[in-house]
Amino acid sequence: MLKFVSRRLLSSLIILIVISATVFIIFNYLPFDPARLACGKHCTPEIVSGNRHRLGLDVSWWMQWWEYLKGIFVGRTYGQGAAMFTCPAPAFGYSFNQHACVSTILASALPVTVSLAIGAFIMWMFLGVGLGVISARFRNTWIDRASNIFVLVGTSLPTFISGLLILLFIVLKFNLISPLDLGQWHSPLTAPWEWFTSFFWPWLSLALIYAATYTRFTRSNVIETSSEDFIRTARAKGVSERKVLWKHTLRPALAPILTIAGLDFAGLLGGAIITEQIFQLPGLGRLTLQAALQDYDLPIIVSTTILAATFVVVANLIVDLAYAFLDPRIRVK
Amino acid sequence: MSAHNYLEVKKLNVSFPTEDGLVAATSDLTFSLARGETLAIVGESGSGKSVSSLAIMGLHNRARTNISGEVILNLPTGSLELLSSSEDTVRDLRGKEMAMIFQDPMSSLHPYFSVGAQIAEAWLLHNKGNKSDGLKRAIEMLELVGIPLPVERVHDFPHQFSGGMRQRVMIAMALVNNPSLLIADEPTTALDVTVQAQILKLLRDMQKEFNMAIILITHDLGVVAEFADRVNVMYAGKNVEEAPVRDLYYKPAHPYTLGLLRSIPRVDQIDTHRLQTIPGQPPSLINLPMGCAFAPRCPYKELVPNNLCTTKNPELSNFADNHLTRCHLTHDQIESVR
Amino acid sequence: AQSASAAPVKGGTLYVITHQDQLDHADPQRIYTGRDIAFMESYVFRTLVMYKPVAGTAGTGLVPDLATDIGKASDGGKTWKFTLKAGTKYSDGSAIVCEDVKYAISRTFATDVITGGPSYAMQYLDIPTDAKGNSAYAGPYTKVGQADFDKAVSCSADNRTITFKLGVAKPDFNYAMSYPISSPVPAAKDTGDKMDLAPLSEGPYKVASYKIKGEMDLVRNPNWSAKTDSVRTNYPDKVILKFGVSEDVRDQIFLKDTQKNAINFDALQLQNNISFFNSPASKTRGLNVNDPYTVYSAMNVSKGHLDCLEVRKAIYFAWPYDALIKLNGGAKLYGTPGDNAIKPNIGIDYAKTTSHINDKNFKSAGNPAYSKTLLAAAKSKCPTTYAKATSADQGITIDTSDTAAAKKSAAIVTPAMEAAGIVIKYNYIPTGSYYSTIQDNTKQGDMSGAGWGPDWANASTVIPPLFIKDGGFDLSQNWDDPAYPAFKALSDKANATLDRKAQAKLWQQAAEYAMAQYWLGPVSFTKQQLSWGSGVGGVDFWAPQGTFLFPALYVKK
Amino acid sequence: MNQPVLELKNLKKHFISSNGVFSRNKTTVKAVDGIDMTVNSGETVGLVGESGCGKTTVGRTVLKLYEPTSGSIIFDGEEITNFSPRQMKPVRSKLQMIFQDPYSSLNPRHTIGSIIASSYEIHGIHPEGGVKKAVQNLLDRVGLNPEHINRFPHEFSGGQRQRIGIARALALRPKLIIADEPVSALDVSIQAQVVNLLDDLQKEMGLSYLFIAHDLSVVQHISDRVIVMYLGKIMEEAKTSQLFLNPRHPYTKALLSAVPIPDPEIERNRERIVLSGDLPSPANPPSGCVFSTRCWKATEKCHQIAPPLVEISIGSKVACHFPEGN
Amino acid sequence: MSVTEIEPGVKVRTPAQIAWTRLKKNKVAMVSGFIALFFILAAFLAPFITNLLNLTPTAQYSSGIADTGIPIGSFGGLSLRHPLGLEPGVGRDLMSLLLYGSRISFTVAIITSVASIGLGMIVGIAGGYFGGRVDAVIGRFSDLVLSFPSTFMIIALSLPLTQRVEAAHIARDNGARVVVLVVFFVIFGWPAFARLVRSQTLSIRERDFIMAAKAQGASGRRIIFKEILPNLWPTAIVFLSLSLPGFLAAEAVFSFLGVGVQAPSSTWGLVLSDAVSYWQQDPAYLLIPSGMLIIVVLSLNLFGDGLRDALDPKSDRA
């Protein structure tokens, strides 16, 4: 078991290293020059090259990559004279657009995205799995069809439209959140209610998108599982229908859903771009979008990419472990 | 029929509406059973054995199954017709008064719960007690069905057991509440002969101990010969013959039973002859044709005048004492072709 | 403009709402966006001199701020002296001294740290440059060439008077000192790049907190005194600059007036803008004015691009002005076709040209027939350029910022040009990197949409930047054009002319010359709209800054 | 005595597998652990034993569907143990297999015509009168309606499918057919039809069968000689009549006594040996005699020394320290 | 009677035919299928249809829009001449816009689906069939691809890659953008399908008919193409019907983000993202295209469901 985990960790680490290198290579060959971008209106080639040096772009990509990796362990120092400063380890570089160490920036964006992801995850699991179970239970009745249509319509609208409609026609229309409070970060530790209300609608709009997949998946898994022999056995013992569903059917039916749920959740942790954009949440998605489209802020792009990949890789690992925990057949004594 | 009958099944019909038509899985099934007695239901795959036993247990999805007829349990508290009883009433009987073990021990146990938990659940459903009482009871049952080291193995999961042991767990689970009726649906088909022998011995011992009525469903006439008191032969959803076990083997009264017995090679007889066969295939259960379902394969249908076999459905009739058959042939004709 | 009859009141919180996630810069030496400058200069920074805080053209004049006067030029405009007022303090209570102004100016030379800001000091100060035109001084962090700088900028012994020695005569040098580059920074408090998030304050408010994508909270600065400051006021208790408000949400706020004590730092989205200014309920909370900008398409006349006057003119005359103006909200809100790089509201430097809209062939709906005749002429005169403009697999590339509006324009321009036989290709460039991309000579397309406003009311901040090589914004890349040398001479002459009236005449000539070459394609004199909540009083337009007259704003009781 | 078509000498097939997601421990399953056997031409050899004792593995290894671990396979006088797939190709036309599961051994997406014809295609054989005719003849031969050539497997019953499998095996007129439990998935009344068919075909075409089954009554009916396997090893080998009348190995005896006889009189009065315990895991077989854990006669010797397979009378071999009977 | 003759009365039914009969019985699926087909056909016949209605997709019907850019008349200027009204701002005919837009949208979705399914199929079969090292390499590689935050990659790289594509003279303008988008979608799209195919191949490989084919002497190639592949078609078809709407929606989202096809060409995504800014002044402009998108996605989804049921022999047991 320990061996398995450490092997997986090692291979995950390799994946992350490959991804980080890839990002450096890719951005090294982009036709955009962050140095030029930072140069301003009056721009001479010398200023550009000065900028390039300041941004650490005047060396080959592998040197940049190496510096980056090194910084994670020993921190990094920038500038000279009065303008000198240090990003302590773990340093993921310094953003000259936001004038802060990337680790600080990530630390402020991460709680937002994590809140968004966790809440949306819980909501869509409840919505998706709940509807799925209900559809399976009452399959081929109007309840089944209605839930199917509801979810399909909810999801066939592109994210930006459904999110926007929720924002404009529900949130703003009924003044559920004051517009100036929108996107404001409230820590769940100090202001749990504000935290909840500020995230509720983003959760809902994200959950709507994901719920459909889960409804369908749950429905078919529940139906499939309920035709298993062991469900018949439970009935033969005199187990009530309720318990048959919740205790005997749902666990095996949900185990495979866990796999995709874990990965979806990890994907969300990398940032739900559109939702964050629409609801002005200062999370990782918006951070990356801005960095990638507007600023070409390499340290941020690299770091968020690696972070997002880390989430996926770790989620993969956790899903495997959790699956084994749920399904004793995979567990080995 | 005897008044001591514990279970009476009368004119049981089970059919499934499907895309292709109505599947008449069981029609006019009639039999009865006393406590301590073993009735075997034999017949080929698809002849309606499982469907009818599930109907007795009330395990069909009523929304998608048409069931008619009567299933009467004569309990000490009075007799009860199950098909018209409420779902709750029947559920209370399941697992306590009547229990069932299934054909495939591999898939009939829940893979996610330990065997102990599964047996305990069956007990706790009908008895007062907490989890540890249930577990204690599970250990007792495991011991009873001959699982070595029950105290340790009670926490194991089904996949950690061999096929024979799983079937024993199934039996333990079915017997945990001392049911009066046990339906065993092909309990040994998935097992090897040596293990089959173990399981059958176990079942017999249990029957003696609890004075159970057992319905044994199988298609193995060898098992029937060993185990049953009476036999019900099914073909295409109907019971074509019912007889005490000896009568059935030595004086079969239905051409299908006859063919069946002849087509079985026997270990105890060295014969290098060709096996006798029943030509043709069992019929589809959708829109069964008029007449006897066995008629297309019956070598003796010519003996019956007026194409009666292909036009009229024979009724279940007395062939001899306690011996019923569903055939147009006369008593003498049967005796002569046997 | 709103009547000034109501007396301003103190107190309340003023919200300034923007879609942007942060100020481009908040470091005084790096800030260069007109709107941001006006905001920061009104509340946080003080400079040697400042624009007069009044509406209308009077607002374009300078008034003393930290200095006791608007600067004294000598040596024919090559030496400038400013003496600091007494009693001015930073928000921490320490006194402002000359060395701080000098240090602040020195920071603009550290182009590897203090990026993005104006480069006036580098351009004008008498500091040697190398062959490539780079200053010998590299800023206070490396101190390379410090002696050269100390020679050009010096403080008097009492640390109150600062003297600038310029390389060339600059009669309007003091205008440059209205930029926050002259806002003092004590060397000891310099935090380099970090200053962009936590600038020092001398103005009526100090930055209590600044969070990107969050807000910048300004609270009263106890060490500011109205006695030494004739420019600023401190009416609201707090000023909150709210970042990252999505455009839809922002527009709803002002359309519905849900946040009464707020002003809109941005423009409304087009459709909402139209609704806003058409609805009687909301239009009283808006101001529709000429902005300082000229919006134009620069024609890239370098070799291989639009190096043929006839082709440039053909493009110009086929331009579907009417449809585009309709698309952008109509003449009332968008503006009108223009004839000059210099906008009329600059004052004396503007004169009508004879080209563009003043050409007899100009039709505001587009005149494809005339374009065709021009093209026919081009066919023999400059066949390669003609081929480029008309062949399907080459075509004219228009650089444009990647916005929804630009894409709709494309849907109008493309078929209109097609009607004249010209093939158009659009090159959408992400908004954030738009200018840096087109300013890269190798990456610029054939035409590039741009806008330019004068840094101050003198065409010296328009003509040279737009049309002189290394002027800073020469998108026409016109230095190889045969017409360039004559033009350059004219521009240089105007720059050096000290007599303001004579200079204006020369600028008018230069503009006429450049426009006749069609170095600029279609030009528009655009308008600008401001919007605010009903709880804000004293709203007016600050012409030279092109935005709210912040010092007059107050929150109604 | 007839020519042997197949000879196996000390054949072993071990599977090395890792078990469980989290475990990297390799386990070796000794599915077939050193067996010798011969199948003569025209003969039917029955191979019986409990589930998991390695019967299928023997069959598949002989066909080289599994690479043998060691030992040798001599088919038709030719040592094929180390043949490459290319070398095996001609051998395969003479050595065919009928599969246990009639449902999964036919590709549901092919018509039965193409399933049977594929044998010709693969070997590039052009039968007389064309492939179609040959296929229809074969169908006819196995008692199917030749008109059904265009139908798909799911349109047939289990017995019919098994006939299709048989037709496929017969297409190239093989010398030896390895029939891996060809009737165990079939109903009683159909089982007899297929057994008869196999019998008839053998008589007509002079085929040899290695008939794998766990149903002793069928094996007894069809085989000339029977080999009893237990846990990858041969326990006993004898002429059919000899084996059934006079089993020498305790395991054989137990097996025979466990087979229920469809006759109530006999069944209820016969003495029966009920073995205790289950088949040990082939990944971890007992030391000494593999049957010793379930044998009622086992002694210390049995637990320590594996008895070799020795000929104790003509045509009768047994691997037991204490054989039964005489 | 000669054995070579096939009885004329016997109806030969292929699995496809059987699926078709089942599908025909599923009314919901059939109706959705026809709707989807209708939209797809309309997309590919766009020039023909607009011609027929005498509409030019690039023409500006400026008389139909007010000075504010909003179409004159109710429902976005809906009229006989312009059945779906006009596009605000520019003033093009909305129906021709959507028709031409759907050409690009559908092309992207179809090419992407087919290509990622094709690639996934090859890789999945290779992994599932050969197992061992091949499988491990493929598995790691797809893990790697799946770990990349695909959305960011597409956003960040689409512009430079479009320029590369243009520089390499593969395609120009929107052609190049479509190429880039498709390539990205495929790169990040195949692993999901490959995993599915791999697991299916693994289970098919264990089926006896593969053994049987080997026993007959079939080569590896024959086994893959003749035995395994036919069993994967249903999966592929169903996946196709479900991934098509997925890619349609994805194209819309990326258009919204400013990546992908650009004006003056149009796609549904572009129209939608434009419509969002007019939602108050001209709601019809938002409602009509999003309604159509919902209908198409819904019908493809429902059709996919029906198809899956029809192709799955076990489904009528449920």
Ligand SMILES: Nc1ncnc2c1ncn2[C@@H]1O[C@H](COP(=O)(O)OP(=O)(O)OP(=O)(O)O)[C@@H](O)[C@H]1O
């Ligand atoms: N839910 C159902 N819907 C439609 N037909 C069904 C259903 N359940 C069973 N059948 C059909 O009813 C018939 C009888 O099935 P049943 O399971 O009782 O057979 P059996 O005698 O138990 O066979 P086996 O020996 O294979 O278990 C079969 O033809 C079967 O296909």
Ligand SMILES: Nc1ncnc2c1ncn2[C@@H]1O[C@H](COP(=O)(O)OP(=O)(O)OP(=O)(O)O)[C@@H](O)[C@H]1O
């Ligand atoms: N491919 C394989 N990989 C690993 N182990 C295998 C493999 N095939 C078979 N085994 C193991 O080898 C042993 C013998 O299996 P085999 O299938 O030959 O038994 P069998 O006698 O044919 O059983 P049955 O009667 O159930 O068909 C079993 O323990 C089985 O689990």
Ligand SMILES: [Mg+2]
């Ligand atoms: Mg059954």
Ligand SMILES: [Mg+2]
């Ligand atoms: Mg086997």
